[in-house]
Amino acid sequence: MTDCQGDGEGASTPMELYERLGAQGDKVRSLKSAKAEKVEIDAAVQQLLMLKMDYKKMTGQDYKAGCPPSEDMAAANNGPAADGASEEDTVDPWNVSTTNAKGVDYDKLIVRFGSSKIDKELVDRIEKVCGQKPHRFLRRGVFFSHRDMHQVLDAYEKHKSFYLYTGRGPSSEAMHVGHLIPFIFTKWLQDVFDIPLVIQLTDDEKYLWKDLTVEECHRFAIENAKDIIACGFDLNKTFIFSDLDYMGACPEFYRNVVKIQKHVTFNQVKGIFGFTDSDCIGKISFPAIQAAPSFSNSFPHIFGSRKDIQCLIPCAIDQDPYFRMTRDVAPRIGYPKPALLHSTFFPALQGAQTKMSASDANSSIFLTDTPKQIKNKINKHAFSGGKDTVEEHRKYGGNADVDVSFMYLTFFLEDDEELEKIRQDYTSGALLTGELKKKLIETLQPMIAQHQERRKQVTDETVKQFMTPRPLNFNL
Template sequence: MTEPTQEMGDMSIKDDKMEAVEEDDIVNPWEVATSSAKGVDYDKLIKRFGSTKIDDALLQRIEKLTGKPVHHLLRRGKFFSQRDMHMILDLYEQKKPFYLYTGRGPSSDSMHMGHLIPFIFTKWLQDTFDVPLVIQLTDDEKYLWKDLTLEQANHMAFENAKDIIACGFDIEKTFIFSDLDFISNSPAFYRNMCRVQKLVTYNQVKGIFGFGDSDCIGKISFPAIQASPSFSSSFPEIFNGRSDIPCLIPCAIDQDPYFRMTRDVAPRMNHLKPALIHSTFFPALQGAQTKMSASDSSSSIFVTDSDKQIKDKINKYAFSGGGATVEEHKEKGGNCDVDVAFQYLTFFMEDDDRLEEIKKTYSSGELLTGFLKKELIEILQKLVGEHRQRRADLTDDVVRQFMTPRKLKYDFPPPTPPSDKKKKKKQKNSKAV
């Protein structure tokens, strides 16, 4: 197998390895670390990964085609990078179908706010473009990487499905699946896994993901599992056996290595390359240099936290960009670039004017840290409270319905047999003559 080309902005494996050594920021599917208090340098990351920055022209095109303002996470650059988004918009303009695919690696019974970001945005995409959505729960991955039993990982997947459904997804448009439950009953999915596995060498997965000789063989074969939902032929119940329905993947930028690999093998499988739209990282309460962890309850706000827990965590742990004293703060002002409470507001406060006013008054020193945190606490208490109630109202039967392979509300004509394609081509050629 030759190295992936840079066609369509895809980075070669060789280049990715070399750049990773030179950069201060560490970004891969299992580790994100930076030495900067402001967080990861996303402009450098775009160059390193070979993706394309989302610009004003793309945002304007989305608004023009949909007739709706873009989501605040998009216009504020929280989703900042893309691959082939214009191709997806071309399809929408031509009234041709595509579908969404995103996922979650369940590592705890409850998701935190950082986990919710891709799903909040994915729901907007689904509502705006009215398209099918598949959500992969990689409980097999967590079993391979974490000290968990298969049963524990599978249980966490079911619990995380509740958190995801509580974001408001439409059951008629959405299929959620656990790898451990679904793959063994899906010949079409398994066949695509095998096709990917045959096209990627051991040296290449080592180059892309940094696997070592001591890693179990399950880790080495896992990327093919995450790649397979990118192909509509993996879901014959939804797409009626069609292999030509394009896919758009909203995900955090650390997941991009999986899909650079996928985009390389897709043409040789006679499949379409998936398009992607990447998000930035959601900072831990302690600041951008620390990592949120599902096992550390103080590092983030969880969707199961009570109002009191939210208030206490923000007041106690949220890193402040304000002055050490009130006098110093009023004199020098606060630093919004490193202040976690303000950064959280950029994700969850929808009102642009109010956010700009807060930035101005906090930077000048007029607004104190305590009042800034109070504003965030009120927003998160409302958001988490509503989510918590929707989750509580869910029954296990509804979750199982979401996770049952089935036809969704969309109709896809069956694929044209090869003989019919030749006949149509012959008829077209005769007409041209």
């Protein structure tokens, strides 16, 4: 269990949960009075908030200290959750699940994680600063949350540049379309702001978490790099690195890892990531390795000894715990806090309740799929928001909010007006599920085919060029 979840799960009665809340409140107060590390206090507060949400779910009322639950509240525990409240979403770097067919409640997640919503004002400001129409991921809320993006734009307007950092955990040879989301957006950011980019391949992480050999993880990293390069990144502005290679080749990077490790306690990583005493020590120390690329002097071949260049990290929201930790440590070791742009999750074909699995071939469209496989997967497995019969669908219409084909079009169909017309036609019943699936097939088949063509052009020599530490062309 991570800091993203409450631990009211084991409480069988409102009174038990009430007592647990009291104890957690005492813990928060004692940490504050002892002037504990901020990240440790934040983790305890998050747990307190989760318990309060569990209490509200169980009793239908807000928790109040000194007001124990009545028997009426206890009876409510046997009925449906108050106010139609659903089970709490699970979101951490390794697990994402929800009981809601529409997917994770991102507004609640913003509150839980303490980030800021990407509103129309910010999207308009990005358009003004970069002089380009905002990417469809911004226009449609695919990237929905941020930390310090206004600060990045303030600095950029004063001709103070920044750099980009994103990554990939290479757990298999084949990537799926969901894996492309951060890279498609990062390429757009690189192009419009004309800035350098570092891409971390965490092959060390996959070795620690998965039943794979070191050699397999490193090979997957190289194969994944080919798919990433095929997204069209500029060789002169992009450095891709494998942790297993770079950690031993760059003393400055490892020094930053050690600095971060020194400033994060075992209790803190347990609170943030939910590690237990039975986890290997490699897992406990890994977060410092994912944090290190947030600091510019981890890349001396690009930035020299400069440590004042701010980093912007586009990533899925499940990676945020790593960077909450990083942002807490940064000022204590003399570095600027990284800024973040968070994306929503790309839904599995079977529905938005879970993330896709690279181990389940039918849970997504893979970048290696043939046109026939794409067609068959969508027709057979894509969860539909349509009605059971054509007559019912024509009469009542479909639900675009839970329909996976429509969700996928939201990610990949460029034309806003066409997308809105599809939504209206599907909702009114004018467009049938089969026709909606056909539109998705016609959108994805050429997109995947073009990606495969570009990937064929990526040779081992090309990968070596991208992964060789070297100066990059940019103006900072």
